Amino acid sequence: MLTDNQSLNRRLEANASDLAKREQHFHALVQNSSDVITLIDRHGAIQYQSASVERILGYGETELVGKSFGELVHPDDRTQALRKIDEAINIMGPPIATECRLRRVDDSYCPAEVTITNLLELPAVRGLVLNTRDVSERKALEEKLTHQAFHDSLTSLPNRAAFRIGLDHALHGASEGRIAVLFLDLDDFKAxxxxxxxxxxxxxxxxVGARIASTLRPGDTVARLGGDEFAVLLKKMEDEQIAQRVAERITRQLVPPFAIDGKEISIRASIGIAGLVTGQEAADDLIRNADVAMYIAKSKGKARFVQYEASIAGAAIERMELEHDLRSALQEKQFVLQYEPVIMLESGAIHSVEALVRWNHPRRGVLAPVDFIGVAEQSGLIVELGRWVLQQAARDARRWQV
Structure with a gap:
């Protein structure tokens, strides 16, 4: 009988030792976890907090015990966080994850991902276990990527995508009132x-982007669309003349030379203005109309602004399309040279030849210089076209000699 009792005692001691080791192992895991382990009751009061709370939020291990977890949550996130806790209590299922900002000891906020596990029915726990992870680095990366996606990397202004989204919202927002788009292209920037x-x-x-921004009213937006093109979105205009007044301010603001790298650089802009005409215009329609008006401003001598009018847009659109085709034609070698001989009347001998450029347009057929030289001069493509003509004429002359 004594032997049985001694054996029983040894087994009990062994079980107690094993249990103590397990508890120590579990405690070590919890205390050294990179996440914060929090136990709250069904009313949201904190019952336990792991030591990692000091590293993430700055509080001592027992400092928050007895306090409401909801008080740690940013006011803007509190309703959603408490709703998720109620959901975990009342709806059986897997752990529930949510994101919220938790107050640090210095009153700043830490972006956190919180996973809620309902262990209320487990006698050893009888509470909700919150596993909290600091996601500051991830949030910072997300914000950086979002900024890069919607901002121009050079000027930090909104980019074309952001401008397009903002214009869409303005068109569908009942409170934005009259709106207009200004399309700006810097004159002779290539030089x-x-x-x-x-x-x-x-x-x-x-x-230039900074000067344009300085002329705008609160709530207006300037974006860099790419290259030397900028766009301005005007909202809540009391009357349609505001767009022209803003264009005038921008024009005046660009008059003083820019001091860049010890040099004074003068630059002007051609500006197109487009507002709602039918009230049914989409964002792309407004941007295109402002672009057309800008093109007309260029054709009238640059350094000015023009209001879009449908009655004068047709010819401008045709010239814009021709300019676009002209750029492609230079790359795709659509130009050809035809030669007219100059003949000496006395002898009938060929004295020289005149090189005449023709454009073998894929849709319009063969175009004479009168159809495209003006567009080439206005767009600056005449330099590249002239270079090609000289080089091709020289190659042909060399070929004739041999």
């Missing part, structure tokens, strides 16, 4: 890049 270099050109674009 700055060609003569002073792209680095100087980039710094000029940043300075």
């Amino acid at each position: 700055v890049n060609d003569t002073l270099g792209h680095d100087t050109g980039d710094r000029l674009l940043v300075a």
Whole structure:
């Protein structure tokens, strides 16, 4: 009998030792977890907090015990967080995850991901276990990627995608009132890049964006669409003349030279203005109309603004399409040279030849210079076209000689 009691005692001691080791092992895991382990009762009061709370939120291990978990949550996130806790209590299922901002000891907020597990029915726990993870780095990366997706990397202004979204919202927002789009293109900006270099050109674009922004009213938006093109969204205009007044301010603001890299650089802009005409215009329609009006401003001598009118848009659109095709034609070698001989009347001998450029347009057929030289001159493509003509004529002359 004594032997049985001794054996029983040894087994009990062994079980107690094993249980103590398990508890120590579990405690070590919890205390050294990178996540914060929190136990709350069904009323949200904190019953236990792991030591990692000090590393993430700055509180001592027992400092928050007895306090409401909801008080730690940012006011804007509190309703959603408490709703998720109620959901975990009342709806049986897997753990529930939510994101919220938790107050640090210095009153700043830590972006956190909280997983809620209902262990109320487990006698050893009888509470809700919250596993909280600091997601500051992930949130910072998400914000960085979002900023990059919707902002121009050079000027930090909104980019084309952001401008398009903002314009969509303005068109569908009942409170935005009258709206208008200004499309700006810097005049002869290519000459700055060609003569002073792209680095100087980039710094000029940043300075131009800042000057444009300085002329706008609160709530208006300037974006860089790409290259030397900018756009402005005007909202809540009391009358349609506001768009022209803003365009005037921008024009005046660009008059003083820009001091870039120890040089004074003068730059002007052609501006197109487009407002709602039918009331049914989509965002793309407004941007296109403003672009057309800008093109008309260029054709009238640059450094001015023009209001879009449907009656004068047809010819401008045709010229814009021709300019677009002209750029493609240079790349795709759609131009050909035809030669007319100059003959000496006395002898009938060929004295020389005149090179005449023709454009073998894929849709319009063969175009004479009168149909496209004006567009080439206005767009600056005449330099590249002229270079090709000289090079091709020289190649042909060399071929005839041999």
